[in-house]
Amino acid sequence: MTSLKIDFKKELESASKGMIMIHDPKLLIKLIIRMIVRKLGVRHAAMVLHDLERDTYVLSISRGETGVKIPTGFTRFDHDSPLIKLFNCKEYQHLTIDRNAIVSDDISRLIWRESVLPNGGASNGDVQKLLYDVYDQMEMFNTVACVPAYHRHKLMAVLLLGEKYDNTKFEQEELDFFAALASDAAMAIRNAQLFNHLKREADRNHQQYLQTIMVLTHLIEDKDAYTRGHSDRVTEYALKISDSLMHKDTLKFSKKFRETLRISGLLHDIGKIGIPEAILNKNGKLTDEEYEIIKGHPTRGVMSLQPLGLEEECVKGILHHHERYDGRGYPTKLAGENIPMIAAIIAVADSYDAMTSDRPYRKGLPQETAIQEIRKNLGSQFNPIAAQAMIELYEKGKL
Amino acid sequence: MTSLKIDFKKELESASKGMIMIHDPKLLIKLIIRMIVRKLGVRHAAMVLHDLERDTYVLSISRGETGVKIPTGFTRFDHDSPLIKLFNCKEYQHLTIDRNAIVSDDISRLIWRESVLPNGGASNGDVQKLLYDVYDQMEMFNTVACVPAYHRHKLMAVLLLGEKYDNTKFEQEELDFFAALASDAAMAIRNAQLFNHLKREADRNHQQYLQTIMVLTHLIEDKDAYTRGHSDRVTEYALKISDSLMHKDTLKFSKKFRETLRISGLLHDIGKIGIPEAILNKNGKLTDEEYEIIKGHPTRGVMSLQPLGLEEECVKGILHHHERYDGRGYPTKLAGENIPMIAAIIAVADSYDAMTSDRPYRKGLPQETAIQEIRKNLGSQFNPIAAQAMIELYEKGKL
Numbered sequence: 001m002t003s004l005k006i007d008f009k010k011e012l013e014s015a016s017k018g019m020i021m022i023h024d025p026k027l028l029i030k031l032i033i034r035m036i037v038r039k040l041g042v043r044h045a046a047m048v049l050h051d052l053e054r055d056t057y058v059l060s061i062s063r064g065e066t067g068v069k070i071p072t073g074f075t076r077f078d079h080d081s082p083l084i085k086l087f088n089c090k091e092y093q094h095l096t097i098d099r100n101a102i103v104s105d106d107i108s109r110l111i112w113r114e115s116v117l118p119n120g121g122a123s124n125g126d127v128q129k130l131l132y133d134v135y136d137q138m139e140m141f142n143t144v145a146c147v148p149a150y151h152r153h154k155l156m157a158v159l160l161l162g163e164k165y166d167n168t169k170f171e172q173e174e175l176d177f178f179a180a181l182a183s184d185a186a187m188a189i190r191n192a193q194l195f196n197h198l199k200r201e202a203d204r205n206h207q208q209y210l211q212t213i214m215v216l217t218h219l220i221e222d223k224d225a226y227t228r229g230h231s232d233r234v235t236e237y238a239l240k241i242s243d244s245l246m247h248k249d250t251l252k253f254s255k256k257f258r259e260t261l262r263i264s265g266l267l268h269d270i271g272k273i274g275i276p277e278a279i280l281n282k283n284g285k286l287t288d289e290e291y292e293i294i295k296g297h298p299t300r301g302v303m304s305l306q307p308l309g310l311e312e313e314c315v316k317g318i319l320h321h322h323e324r325y326d327g328r329g330y331p332t333k334l335a336g337e338n339i340p341m342i343a344a345i346i347a348v349a350d351s352y353d354a355m356t357s358d359r360p361y362r363k364g365l366p367q368e369t370a371i372q373e374i375r376k377n378l379g380s381q382f383n384p385i386a387a388q389a390m391i392e393l394y395e396k397g398k399l
Numbered sequence: 400m401t402s403l404k405i406d407f408k409k410e411l412e413s414a415s416k417g418m419i420m421i422h423d424p425k426l427l428i429k430l431i432i433r434m435i436v437r438k439l440g441v442r443h444a445a446m447v448l449h450d451l452e453r454d455t456y457v458l459s460i461s462r463g464e465t466g467v468k469i470p471t472g473f474t475r476f477d478h479d480s481p482l483i484k485l486f487n488c489k490e491y492q493h494l495t496i497d498r499n500a501i502v503s504d505d506i507s508r509l510i511w512r513e514s515v516l517p518n519g520g521a522s523n524g525d526v527q528k529l530l531y532d533v534y535d536q537m538e539m540f541n542t543v544a545c546v547p548a549y550h551r552h553k554l555m556a557v558l559l560l561g562e563k564y565d566n567t568k569f570e571q572e573e574l575d576f577f578a579a580l581a582s583d584a585a586m587a588i589r590n591a592q593l594f595n596h597l598k599r600e601a602d603r604n605h606q607q608y609l610q611t612i613m614v615l616t617h618l619i620e621d622k623d624a625y626t627r628g629h630s631d632r633v634t635e636y637a638l639k640i641s642d643s644l645m646h647k648d649t650l651k652f653s654k655k656f657r658e659t660l661r662i663s664g665l666l667h668d669i670g671k672i673g674i675p676e677a678i679l680n681k682n683g684k685l686t687d688e689e690y691e692i693i694k695g696h697p698t699r700g701v702m703s704l705q706p707l708g709l710e711e712e713c714v715k716g717i718l719h720h721h722e723r724y725d726g727r728g729y730p731t732k733l734a735g736e737n738i739p740m741i742a743a744i745i746a747v748a749d750s751y752d753a754m755t756s757d758r759p760y761r762k763g764l765p766q767e768t769a770i771q772e773i774r775k776n777l778g779s780q781f782n783p784i785a786a787q788a789m790i791e792l793y794e795k796g797k798l
Contacts, residue, residue, distance in 0.1 A: 198601055205608055208605075208708070209604055212612060216614075216615045216618070218703065219672050220618070222673060222703070276676070277676055304614060304621070
């Protein structure tokens with residue numbers, strides 16, 4: 001028996017180790033049940049787990065030989081369920097405290113003991129009735145031992161164990177082992193559930209943030225029928241350019257570049273909201289003064305968005321999307337490689353969409369013509385790498 | 400010794416239990432170190448923890464008798480630090496594998512053994528040099544035993560132990576206990592760190608979302624000098640009304656009501672962005688047709704915001720903020736208690752701000768006069784509870 005004991009200790013240690021690092025609750029339960037069934041020679045095992053949100057108990061996973069299956073329709077246990085009552089109610093805890101479990105072979109002895117001994121609170125008849133019900137429930141689940149797991153005196157899980165392959169009875173040290181394992185497992189599972197909950201919350205909040213930015217740009221574009229969809233399209237082209245540059249390993253981008261570019265693309269024209277509609281929708285040539293107002297939009301955009309605390313690269317994409325490679329753009333007259341790549345990409349995408357979309361004073365140009373314009377201005381207006389990527393996208397029919 | 404062994408097992412069990420549920424890393428380390436020092440009769444203990452981001456090791460917490468303190472300036476250990484090297488490098492692991500630890504009393508024996516035995520890879524001279532350095536480092540930290548904790552063969556933590564109060568040497572089973580404890584603790588701490596990381600991410604994403612909504616409203620109001628700040632002020636008044644109703648227990652609100660009201664208040668006029676500036680800023684009476692366009696703003700707002708998947712209550716606040724208690728409002732002519740409370744609150748706040756702010760065609764009314772208007776229209780235009788709360792805020796000088 002001593003060697004068995006050491007095995008149990010090692011099994012518990014190796015099973016518990018690392019459980020905390022698995023943050024997928026389903027995988028975790030599966031691993032635990034598999035370990036019990038395979039390594040510890042039990043024909044069948046299942047875990048009933050407390051469901052925090054509904055305050056019921058749920059049969060989470062069950063594994064065993066074919067034919068030894070838990071009947072369907074018994075996957076949810078409420079507080080009146082005999083097994084849950086047995087472990088959950090103070091007045092019954094004297095029945096299981098010695099063994100850390102309820103074992104079906106013990107039940108008739110427990111019933112007998114109830115008939116001769118005084119008990120803690122419940123009437124002896126109640127206790128006997130409950131024990132009979134527990135016995136029936138265990139039979140139904142092909143279970144010979146049930147081990148509870150508590151956390152801060154609250155029942156978190158019940159491990160249901162089938163017979164051992166060698167048909168011997170459960171030793172106390174085996175039950176102690178299962179009790180320790182069930183407790184570790186229940187906590188690890190709860191931890192994983194909390195983790196997933198938090199992860200989903202973080203993702204949801206991030207999605208909400210992106211959605212809000214999208215709604216923001218759509219609302220603003222809705223004011224101007226001629227630019228409707230412009231920011232979405234620019235973002236789409238810009239992402240295609242960056243994907244193709246990443247794919248060809250032409251440039252090294254940070255992991256978050258794609259996301260940053262998306263936000264920058266969506267917001268690049270946000271500063272236009274400050275421009276009077278009369279100028280924005282003007283049906284003729286702009287005066288110098290009006291053109292100055294238009295030229296203020298990148299700076300105004302960046303200023304309005306300041307409270308968002310956007311990443312620097314994202315801000316640069318907005319601020320510099322009207323710079324030119326030859327330094328004759330605005331607002332800062334940056335030139336060549338001094339223009340951040342994110343802005344150079346948006347600039348090409350922006351020009352392409354401006355040329356191909358209908359405007360108050362002209363129909364949109366054909367794709368072919370717009371691409372010719374980009375080729376012509378490669379190296380003067382446009383960053384050669386970004387422009388070349390755009391041209392290739394067109395040539396490959398990917399626009 | 401047998402009773403001591405049982406104590407250790409229990410201590411480990413009770414210490415490890417629940418560690419996983421503590422998601423504050425600092426608190427967790429504190430609890431563990433305190434437990435070691437107090438219960439296990441060690442004069443002094445400290446924990447060196449792996450810092451994932453910088454891939455160094457950091458002295459996280461230290462506790463012990465006065466006078467037995469770790470010298471400042473030694474809180475960060477790089478990979479060249481003797482103790483870290485000893486536990487981290489494969490070629491030195493034979494030195495500590497028997498004992499699960501390095502014990503200063505063993506070091507001279509280990510050095511002697513190195514001089515007579517062949518070893519795994521490092522030259523014997525290197526090993527001896529490292530052992531001398533480890534000895535010095537342990538002296539510096541008043542440490543007589545150091546216990547490593549691994550996760551997936553990676554050194555996650557080193558537990559530094561001072562002398563025992565009874566001045567006896569560490570037994571192997573004590574060291575085994577500390578090894579198991581350090582390992583459990585290191586994983587629990589890593590888990591807590593990941594948890595906090597995720598929690599901060601979720602919070603940050605949510606803040607970004609709220610900030611984006613704020614920027615959204617400010618951008619839109621900026622188009623119209625006369626409504627600048629309107630949404631912020633309406634939100635502020637609405638929150639004051641709901642706080643006072645909550646405080647007086649007049650109405651039961653859900654936990655999230657305050658947050659929902661804030662978003663609803665900020666966005667209530669978002670649909671106005673679709674209204675031409677000529678109508679919005681008109682310097683005279685509106686025609687019926689123009690008024691119909693104005694009346695479309697709650698519905699348009701709700702429609703534009705649809706992609707956000709806002710909560711139903713939030714949407715109702717936007718949609719119904721121009722309903723009247725007598726049913727003569729818009730867009731759905733809801734009346735009385737059929738108007739959601741959130742909309743009734745925004746309606747009072749909105750009217751108050753509209754009356755007290757300057758408009759193109761008139762100066763704003765004095766607070767007193769606006770409150771008289773609200774009192775006069777309590778029960779006809781305004782929900783009596785919301786209006787009464789607003790009046791009381793004014794009377795208490797809280798507006």
